[in-house]
Amino acid sequence: MSTQSLQAPALTLDLKGLLCPMPIVKIAQAIKKVNVGDMVEATATDPGVLADIPAWARTSGNEVVTLERQDKLIRFVVRRLK
Structure with missing residues (x-):
């Protein structure tokens, strides 16, 4: 695992x-x-973010570092690339 x-x-x-x-x-x-290079972490309950966050990251030029679901809670981390 990288330090980033x-x-x-x-x-x-x-x-x-x-x-x-x-x-x-x-x-x-x-x-x-x-x-x-910095990251934003978020927790959500809307299952739509499972598809929406990766799509948004691709179109906005950012990186999804993690995207995980545990029961109804969705946690994700996005890194700003530009």
């Missing part, structure tokens, strides 16, 4: 209870607040 993947997130968001499109709106706003 062990890096602490610069921001942590609680998106639980928000429905599409709000998790994407919030992560897009948050990623603009961190430096290139």
Whole structure:
């Protein structure tokens, strides 16, 4: 595991209870607040983020570092690449 993947997130968001499109709106706003190379971690409950976050990352030029679901809770980390 690289040291970059062990890096602490610069921001942590609680998106639980928000429905599409709000998790994407919030992560897009948050990623603009961190430096290139920094990460934003979030937890959500909307199962739509499982498809929406990777699609958003591809189109916005960012990287999904982790995306995992445990029961109804979804945790993901996105790294700002540009």
